[in-house]
Amino acid sequence: MGIDGLSASRRTVLVGIGAAGAATLVGGSAQVARAAAKTRPVSVALVTSVPIEQQWISRLHIALKAAVARGDITYVYSENVANTDAERVIREYAESKKDLVIAEAFGLERPARKIASDYASTAFLMGSSFPAQGPNLSVFDNYIQDASYLTGIVAGKETKTGVIGMVGGYAIPEVNRLMHAFMAGVRSVNPNVKFSISFINSWYDPPKAKETAFAMIERKADVLYAERFGVSDAAKERGVKAIGNVIDTAAQYPGTVIASALWHMEPTLDRAIAKVIDGTWAAENYGPWSGMAQGGCTLGPLDPKLVPQDVIEVVKAREAEIRAGTLKVAIDDSEPKSTA
Numbered sequence: 141m142g143i144d145g146l147s148a149s150r151r152t153v154l155v156g157i158g159a160a161g162a163a164t165l166v167g168g169s170a171q172v173a174r175a176a177a178k179t180r181p182v183s184v185a186l187v188t189s190v191p192i193e194q195q196w197i198s199r200l201h202i203a204l205k206a207a208v209a210r211g212d213i214t215y216v217y218s219e220n221v222a223n224t225d226a227e228r229v230i231r232e233y234a235e236s237k238k239d240l241v242i243a244e245a246f247g248l249e250r251p252a253r254k255i256a257s258d259y260a261s262t263a264f265l266m267g268s269s270f271p272a273q274g275p276n277l278s279v280f281d282n283y284i285q286d287a288s289y290l291t292g293i294v295a296g297k298e299t300k301t302g303v304i305g306m307v308g309g310y311a312i313p314e315v316n317r318l319m320h321a322f323m324a325g326v327r328s329v330n331p332n333v334k335f336s337i338s339f340i341n342s343w344y345d346p347p348k349a350k351e352t353a354f355a356m357i358e359r360k361a362d363v364l365y366a367e368r369f370g371v372s373d374a375a376k377e378r379g380v381k382a383i384g385n386v387i388d389t390a391a392q393y394p395g396t397v398i399a400s401a402l403w404h405m406e407p408t409l410d411r412a413i414a415k416v417i418d419g420t421w422a423a424e425n426y427g428p429w430s431g432m433a434q435g436g437c438t439l440g441p442l443d444p445k446l447v448p449q450d451v452i453e454v455v456k457a458r459e460a461e462i463r464a465g466t467l468k469v470a471i472d473d474s475e476p477k478s479t480a
Contacts, residue, residue, distance in 0.1 A: 177417065177418055177419030178239050178416050178417050178419070179417075180211060180212055180213075180417060181208075181211055181212055181213050181214045182212060182213045182214075182239045182240060182413055182416050182417060183213070183214050183237070183238045183239045183240070184204060184207075184213045184214065184215045184216075184238065184239065184240045184241075184242065184413070185215075185216050185217065185218075185233040185236075185238045185240075185241050185242070186200060186201070186204065186215070186216075186217040186218075186242045186244070187217070187218050187221055187226065187229050187230055187233070187241070187242070187243050187244065187248060187252075188217065188218070188219045188220070188221065188244040188248075189220065189221050189222070189223060189226070189244060189245075189247050189248060190219070190220065190244075190343055190344050191219055191220060191344065192217065192219045194343065194344055194369075195369070195385065195386040195387050196244070196245070196267070196282065196343075196386060196403075197219070197244055198386075198387060199386060199387070199403045199404070199405045200242065200244070200405050200409070201217070202405070203404070203405035203406045203408075203409045203410075204217075204409060206406060207409060207410065207413055212413055212417070213240075213413060216233075221248070223247035223248070226243075226247060226248045226251045226252075227251035227254070227255065230243060230248065230251055230252055230255050231251075231255050231258075234255055234258070234259040234262050237262075238262065239262070239263060239416050240262075240263045240264075240265060240412065240413065240416050241262060241263070241264050241265070242264075242265045242266075243264070243265075243266050243267070244267050245266070245267035245268060245314075248266075249266060249268055249270070252264060252266050252277070253266070253273055253277060256273060256276055256277040257273075259276075260275055260276050261276075262276065263276060263278070263412070263415075263416050263421040264276055264277040264278070265277075265278050265279070265280060265412055265426070266278070266279050266280070267279070267280055267281065268280075268281065269281055269312070269313040269314060269473070271425070272423040272424050272425055273423055274423040275422075275423055276421065276423060277423055278412065278421075278422070278423055278424050278425070278426055279424075279425055279426065279427070280405075280408050280425075280426040280427060280429070280430070281313075281314060281425075281426075281427035281430065282314055282318070282386065282403050282430055283317075283427045283428060283429075283430040283431050283436065283437075283471075284318060284386070284401050284402075284403045284430055284431075284432075284436065284437035285317050285318055285320075285321035285469045285470075285471060286321070286431060286432035286437055286462050286469050287401035287402060287403075287432060287437040287438060287439050288318040288319075288321040288322045288325070288385070288401040288469075289321045289322065289324055289325040289328075289458070289462075289469045290325060290399070290401070290439045290455050290458060290459055290462075291322055291325065291383045291384075291399040291400065291401050291439065292321065292322040292323060292324060292325020292326040292327075292328070292383075293325045293326070293328060293329050293451070293454060293455050293458060294383070294398060294399040294442065294447055294451060294455060295322070295325070295326050295363045295365070295381075295383050295399070296325065296326035296327065296328070296329040296330035296333060297329055297330065297447075297448070297451045297454075298362075298363050298381055298398065298447075298451075299330065299333060299362055299363045300362055301360045301361070301362045302330075302332055302333050302334060303333070303334050303335075303336060303356075303359065303360045303361045303362065303480050304326060304333055304334070304335055304336070304361055304362075304363045304364070304365065305335075305336045305337075305338075305353060305356030305357065305359075305361035305363070305364045305365065306319055306322070306323075306335055306336065306337045306338070306364070306365040306367065306476070307338055307339075307340065307349050307352050307353050307356070307364065307365065307366065307367060307368055307370075307371045308337070308338070308339045308340070308367040308368065309339065309340060309341070309342060309343045309367060309368050310339055310341060310342075310343070311339045311475040311476075313473035315339075315367060316472065316473050316474060316475055316476060317471050317472060317473050318367070318385065318401065319337070319365065319367070319476045320470070320472035320474070320476055321469050321470070321471075321472075322365055322383070322401075323335060323476065324469065324470065325458075328458075329454065334479045334480035335476070335478055335479050335480055336356045336359055336361055336478050336480040337476050337477065337478045338352050338355075338356070338478075340352055340368060342368075343368075344368075344369065345368075345370070346368070346369045346370030346373065347370060348370070349368040349369060349370030349371050349374075350370035350371065350373050350374045351374075352371075353366075353370070353371045353373075353374035353375065354374050354378070357374065357375075357378045357380055359480065360480075361380070361480075362380045362381065363380065363381045363382070363383065364380060364381070364382045364383065365382075365383045365385070366382045366383060366384055366385060366389075366397070367385045372384070372389060372392075372393045372396055372397055373393075375393070375396050375397075376393050376396045380396075381396060381397075381398050382396050382397045382398070383397070383398065383399050383400065383401075384397045384399070384400030384401070384440065385400065385401055386401070386402065386403045387400070387402065387403075388400045388402055388440045390440060390441075390443075395446065398442075398443070398446045398447055399439065399440060399442060399447065400439070400440035401437060401439065401440075402437060402438050402439070402440050403430060403436065403437055404430075404435060404436050404437060404438065405430075405436070406435070406436075407429045407430070407434045407435050407436045408426045408429040408430060408436065411426065411429060412426065432459075432462055432463060433462075433463060433465075439455065439459065442455065
């Protein structure tokens with residue numbers, strides 16, 4: 141996800157939407173659109189404000205390419221779209237009769253919601269922590285807190301200094317909930333750990349993330365939570381460990397990244413595409429389809445050479461509890477605070 145200059149508060153994105161517009165923000169079955177069924181392949185367009193290789197966006201891109209390979213969709217995308225140009229780009233895709241238009245998040249939210257109301261027969265899917273908007277705009281989110289909790293167990297067992305550094309993009313629900321879940325996992329096995337937390341106020345600024353991580357290492361952090369690109373580079377250079385987020389970078393940082401919470405967009409997008417095909421598209425919340433039970437997130441493979449077998453066994457036991465529903469990882473969207 142990305143937006144340059146985003147305010148620290150996620151809730152300011154739609155300020156000024158107006159009472160009438162706000163009243164249309166609905167989820168679930170209310171005010172749904174039942175579009176005409178589409179024949180394969182469904183035409184899909186993705187609009188992003190950051191590079192396609194950025195963590196959040198790359199997961200959508202991979203899932204969409206898999207749908208192309210199956211013959212379910214045709215797929216085009218526009219990346220690095222400036223917020224000021226987003227309305228034009230999204231509207232052009234709607235005008236060209238795309239069956240499904242996906243807007244990545246944040247800076248694209250206002251234009252996407254505005255345009256969706258002008259093209260009721262087009263399915264829109266928006267990365268957002270706000271509700272769906274009837275009749276035709278659904279939302280998704282990275283509900284991968286289950287996997288984040290498990291990576292916290294690994295980190296809590298790994299730290300020797302008792303200080304863990306955490307570098308995030310923005311203090312918004314989508315980031316906060318994963319940080320809190322990670323911290324809960326750490327505390328479940330090491331309640332005395334202290335956390336050094338910082339947000340760089342950018343989705344894609346590896347040098348800034350790296351410098352922030354260096355400062356944390358100077359303050360005795362020996363494990364880093366790499367919510368942004370650049371953190372694992374700092375960990376590698378200084379010989380400390382890192383925990384990955386959303387994508388698996390263990391191969392790029394061998395011996396440094398010891399655990400990763402992986403997001404899989406396939407369940408979300410496959411469900412969305414199927415609803416377009418069968419004509420049952422509705423304004424609904426796809427967030428839960430990123431959960432572990434739905435296959436929307438997993439823990440990356442743990443290497444016994446990096447993670448002791450007894451720790452792996454603890455993680456496996458907790459994962460089994462999550463999948464069985466006996467362990468519920470709390471969803472906390474509040475801004476996490478440093479304790480170090």
